[in-house]
Amino acid sequence: MNNYQLMIKADDKQVVLERILQVARYRGFLISGIHAQVNTGTNIGTIELLVRSERPIELLVDQINKLIDIKEVKVDNSASQQCIA
Amino acid sequence: MATEKKLTGGSLLFNVLEQHGVEHVFGYPGGAIMPIYDALYDSNVEHFLCRHEQGAAFSAVGYARASGKVGVCFATSGPGATNLITGLADALADSIPVVAITGQVATSAMGSDAFQEIDIFGLSLACTKHSFQVTDINDLAKVLHQAFAIALEGRQGPVLVDIPKDIQLAEVNGCLDKLVSLKNKVKLPPANVGSAIALLNQAKQPVLYVGGGVGMANAVDELREFASITGVPSVSTLKGLGAIDPEDENYLGMLGMHGTKAANLAVQQCDLLIAVGARFDDRVTGKLNEFAPNAKVIHFDIDTAEINKRRVADAAILGDLKVNLPALAIPLSIATWQDKCQQMKVDFAWDYNHPGESIFAPAVLKEVSDKMPKNTCVTTDVGQHQMWAAQHMLFDDPSNFLTSGGMGTMGFGVPAAVGAQVSRPTDCIVAVSGDGSFMMNVQELSTIKRFQLPVKIVLIDNAKLGMVRQWQDLFFNGRLSETDLADNPDFVMLANAFDIKAKLISKKSEVSDAIEDMMNHDGPYLLQVKINAQDNVWPLVPPNTANDKMMEST
Numbered sequence A: 001m002n003n004y005q006l007m008i009k010a011d012d013k014q015v016v017l018e019r020i021l022q023v024a025r026y027r028g029f030l031i032s033g034i035h036a037q038v039n040t041g042t043n044i045g046t047i048e049l050l051v052r053s054e055r056p057i058e059l060l061v062d063q064i065n066k067l068i069d070i071k072e073v074k075v076d077n078s079a080s081q082q083c084i085a
Numbered sequence B: 001m002a003t004e005k006k007l008t009g010g011s012l013l014f015n016v017l018e019q020h021g022v023e024h025v026f027g028y029p030g031g032a033i034m035p036i037y038d039a040l041y042d043s044n045v046e047h048f049l050c051r052h053e054q055g056a057a058f059s060a061v062g063y064a065r066a067s068g069k070v071g072v073c074f075a076t077s078g079p080g081a082t083n084l085i086t087g088l089a090d091a092l093a094d095s096i097p098v099v100a101i102t103g104q105v106a107t108s109a110m111g112s113d114a115f116q117e118i119d120i121f122g123l124s125l126a127c128t129k130h131s132f133q134v135t136d137i138n139d140l141a142k143v144l145h146q147a148f149a150i151a152l153e154g155r156q157g158p159v160l161v162d163i164p165k166d167i168q169l170a171e172v173n174g175c176l177d178k179l180v181s182l183k184n185k186v187k188l189p190p191a192n193v194g195s196a197i198a199l200l201n202q203a204k205q206p207v208l209y210v211g212g213g214v215g216m217a218n219a220v221d222e223l224r225e226f227a228s229i230t231g232v233p234s235v236s237t238l239k240g241l242g243a244i245d246p247e248d249e250n251y252l253g254m255l256g257m258h259g260t261k262a263a264n265l266a267v268q269q270c271d272l273l274i275a276v277g278a279r280f281d282d283r284v285t286g287k288l289n290e291f292a293p294n295a296k297v298i299h300f301d302i303d304t305a306e307i308n309k310r311r312v313a314d315a316a317i318l319g320d321l322k323v324n325l326p327a328l329a330i331p332l333s334i335a336t337w338q339d340k341c342q343q344m345k346v347d348f349a350w351d352y353n354h355p356g357e358s359i360f361a362p363a364v365l366k367e368v369s370d371k372m373p374k375n376t377c378v379t380t381d382v383g384q385h386q387m388w389a390a391q392h393m394l395f396d397d398p399s400n401f402l403t404s405g406g407m408g409t410m411g412f413g414v415p416a417a418v419g420a421q422v423s424r425p426t427d428c429i430v431a432v433s434g435d436g437s438f439m440m441n442v443q444e445l446s447t448i449k450r451f452q453l454p455v456k457i458v459l460i461d462n463a464k465l466g467m468v469r470q471w472q473d474l475f476f477n478g479r480l481s482e483t484d485l486a487d488n489p490d491f492v493m494l495a496n497a498f499d500i501k502a503k504l505i506s507k508k509s510e511v512s513d514a515i516e517d518m519m520n521h522d523g524p525y526l527l528q529v530k531i532n533a534q535d536n537v538w539p540l541v542p543p544n545t546a547n548d549k550m551m552e553s554t
Ligand SMILES: Cc1ncc(C[n+]2csc(CCOP(=O)(O)OP(=O)(O)O)c2C)c(N)n1
Pocket: B381, B382, B383, B384, B385, B386, B408, B409, B410, B411, B433, B434, B435, B436, B437, B438, B460, B462, B464, B465, B466, B467, B468
């Protein structure tokens, strides 16, 4: 199992969080933690997602990126490595 | 110019549909969508009443696939909406642009387990490309525009818009928004053209692996140009059929589980696989780590997530095929390989000799294919008859072969043919169905009757769930379990009950005349073709086996 931390920026739209969680589960990533908040000024949500999987993280990044309301997905390598250790 | 007239949400919906060029919709009314059906009354959009919402969804899919336009379907809340789901899943798996409009209980009742309330918005997450629920009338026009844009943008797919009843009734300014473009479009990394050219130049035995993306990208001409300039031998997926000219001397047919021997052997031997709008589906690759084991891969696609998903690409060419294929079309010197492939094609050509009196389905389908007029659109259901149609019928464009590929949904064929016929009223539409699949959406014969659609149905009748029976015989020690359909209804009488002319044939000697009678008949027609229940689809690559280890008979 590898641990990864994703930093996601998304438009604050209906069910965007549900969509991210659904894609993560369906693509074979278990969710270890989540922190989400919305900047009410910009209506942009920031989601930190901790996931673990046997699969390479690029698979999940590409799929989350395809969701319509997503602005950006980044893998936080420092955090991901810490988790692996 | 802005008009100030007040409209209801329902009328606004039709205005936006018309703005997007929608002329036809498929649907089924009910309580929570009544204001929309009321507005339909005054609109120019023509509505086709189907007899089940699944039929409406598949007709929208067939319409989209046959015409290249967005297919639109309507359903009421609750059971109406859930009945759409299989069709939406099918559209998602095959990347088909469909916009589904569902009625929903009024916003004040939402979340109270109201009559016919189901969280279709929640259900849609796994079976649509995107979905919306409109809770403010002022968002309705924008959301609908976005729905059309999303259905068509990049890799196409189904979009659902759930509209509560009070929003359908609410008054809104008649001002029509401009069509919007999408904000968060996925940005594609630059195409790896340099390395792809190098791979092409190094290759001695390249194969072009053509998928459904070619038709979706409207890039059939560019693909054929690429095939002709490079001379690379080509194979096709089920959904890619028709993209390559089937008469092309370097074309080897379908690959994968029921692919031709020549196609599968060429792919297994190739040193470069050029995947174009294809996604290395498990029915194509067989055992993945033994698929094209010696090949480097160039992967053309529009969807970043398909690159390296099941097979690592040595060069990824992301973006529009219409632009990228011409950029890589360079002449190659691969004459020895071409000769070898052409020889395999001759050595392993189909054999239509079939002993005995009973009808051989591959020969019937080949004859239908030979006799059907140019630009005929063929739909299929799912099972042995589907594979025989894919193997033995020839298509000159992907929009002329509509089959449920990714989802493999029985019940697809007849309603998809309805949609195809509505979109192309003057073209001949043939539905190749099986006796099991046909019964899954048999109610759509009513839609055919109501609109007098001249669809020709070729029903391959083995009185079995044949494909499952074949697997039980081959891989489950012949323990037949729930695959016998000996008590099927009288299909001729059934068709007649819907005013559809029908005929049953069971002997080889009857085939040619029957096909001609069907083709010459003006209206809808059902030809029931009785075949031997033991006939199997060959070749067959057993599950989890490399594609060169196909079975060719028992
Ligand atoms: C909706 C649905 N249910 C079940 C299946 C599984 N399945 C695949 S092929 C098949 C048999 C189809 O029988 P028929 O339509 O008579 O075609 P045949 O194989 O006999 O030509 C079944 C049950 C499916 N593909 N779709």
